[in-house]
Amino acid sequence: MGVGITVERLNAFYGKTQALFDVNITVQANHATALIGPSGCGKSTFIRCLNRMHETIPEARVEGKVVIGDLSVYNGTSATQLRRRVGMVFQKPNPFPTMSIYDNVAAGLKLNGFRNRKQLDEVVHKSLHSSALWDEVKDHLHKKSGASLSGGQQQRLCIARALAVQPEVLLMDEPCSALDPISTGKIEELIFQLKEQYTIVIVTHNMQQAARVAEFTGFFLLGKMIEFDKTEKIFTNPSDKRTEDYVTGRFG
Amino acid sequence: MRTRFQQEMENLREKLLRMGGLAELAVDRACQAYTERDLTRCQLVLENESLINAAEREIDELAFDILATQQPAATDLRFILAVTKINADLERVGDQAVNIAERVMDMIELPAAELPVDIARMATAVSAMVRRALESFVEGKAELAQAVLEMDHVVDRMRDEAFIVLVRKMNEEPQVTQQALDALLVARNLERVADHATNISEDVIFWVLGADVRHHAQAASAAQRPERQEP
Numbered sequence: 001m002g003v004g005i006t007v008e009r010l011n012a013f014y015g016k017t018q019a020l021f022d023v024n025i026t027v028q029a030n031h032a033t034a035l036i037g038p039s040g041c042g043k044s045t046f047i048r049c050l051n052r053m054h055e056t057i058p059e060a061r062v063e064g065k066v067v068i069g070d071l072s073v074y075n076g077t078s079a080t081q082l083r084r085r086v087g088m089v090f091q092k093p094n095p096f097p098t099m100s101i102y103d104n105v106a107a108g109l110k111l112n113g114f115r116n117r118k119q120l121d122e123v124v125h126k127s128l129h130s131s132a133l134w135d136e137v138k139d140h141l142h143k144k145s146g147a148s149l150s151g152g153q154q155q156r157l158c159i160a161r162a163l164a165v166q167p168e169v170l171l172m173d174e175p176c177s178a179l180d181p182i183s184t185g186k187i188e189e190l191i192f193q194l195k196e197q198y199t200i201v202i203v204t205h206n207m208q209q210a211a212r213v214a215e216f217t218g219f220f221l222l223g224k225m226i227e228f229d230k231t232e233k234i235f236t237n238p239s240d241k242r243t244e245d246y247v248t249g250r251f252g
Numbered sequence: 253m254r255t256r257f258q259q260e261m262e263n264l265r266e267k268l269l270r271m272g273g274l275a276e277l278a279v280d281r282a283c284q285a286y287t288e289r290d291l292t293r294c295q296l297v298l299e300n301e302s303l304i305n306a307a308e309r310e311i312d313e314l315a316f317d318i319l320a321t322q323q324p325a326a327t328d329l330r331f332i333l334a335v336t337k338i339n340a341d342l343e344r345v346g347d348q349a350v351n352i353a354e355r356v357m358d359m360i361e362l363p364a365a366e367l368p369v370d371i372a373r374m375a376t377a378v379s380a381m382v383r384r385a386l387e388s389f390v391e392g393k394a395e396l397a398q399a400v401l402e403m404d405h406v407v408d409r410m411r412d413e414a415f416i417v418l419v420r421k422m423n424e425e426p427q428v429t430q431q432a433l434d435a436l437l438v439a440r441n442l443e444r445v446a447d448h449a450t451n452i453s454e455d456v457i458f459w460v461l462g463a464d465v466r467h468h469a470q471a472a473s474a475a476q477r478p479e480r481q482e483p
Contacts, residue, residue, distance in 0.1 A: 207323075207325065208323050211325075235325045235326060235329070236325070236326060236329060236330065236462065237326060237327075237330070237462030238326055243326075244326050244327060247325040247326050248324065248325055248326050248327060248328045249254040249257065250254075
């Protein structure tokens, strides 16, 4: 099951440049939360702070408190331990090109020393089912490489790979921006189903996508969380004029 | 800034205002036709109904196109929803004007009767409601729309009073029953026009404030909501 996320006074820096300013947010378990905002507003930086990817950039640092379930992300939790519970899917599908479909999904488990073949089969089967890819790849799990799939299939393969380690939270950074409308529709349908089991945080430039898949939406601008509310409120009657101007296309 | 989108929204607004003008004119002409027993004005109302119907279709088509192609949100989305509903109300205002005109055409055939009801006063109040409802749309001001909602009770009372005195008249002087019945139906048509003006005002409040004040919801409290936070 998914877990909630609490973020308090989160500040993120790239060297001397501050990218996030005192962000506070509570993400509800087993819901999809969308983060929107113009390019450079800090939404991707924010999502990368949730699984400690931000600090992998030289001179980047984070201040503040992030709690995912019972894990205090910046206080005594190792990045490896954290990322087992927080999966991530990126803008561009990035399957391991030389691995088969099966090995792509099993990679995370194998990396963690999981070797039982029967159990691995079960996890791969379940993960590919959950990512709605099973029917399309079941006949060539070992024959075809991940890179041989279409863009939309590759992205669902990456989702299956993230799900295989049984995370509680799934972070998605513009997961559909490189996909056609049909593949996008499949991923959105998938997000809808996945939130029954996982907590999903999705960064998107596509406001209609946020409106379609997320129960809650946060609007970022210049590194600040301007407004966070139920999605329907953000898209029908936001409280802040800056949110209104962004969702109506008056800037951004 | 989405220039083309803003142009389309402005185009939609102008089309609705033109339609509002046609509907308002139809009601005024029908009411003048009643007080002056004027057949020519009745015919003008009937002839112009097709213009209102054509405008209704045109506005719906444009609103539908904008929804399909521009995916408006927030105030723009509320504006388009309000426009489509106001559009339907204005078309019905036009229908009520036609009903009044047809009633007047029947009345002109009958001998004039002294009736204890001031339809002209009711017509003035109703026309003012339609005009102010449209003004609230033009100005985008919820308080103007709110004032229209409060006028509806006045028109309802006028209709009730007209009903009482006209039924009494029919009982006392059966020979003017047809004329009294016609006046009663005109009063009812006018009261319906007032209801449409009320609907239009409610839609303006929805567009401006995002508050649904239909069906006796407290419009006043919605109008007193805190202003949107400015950056």
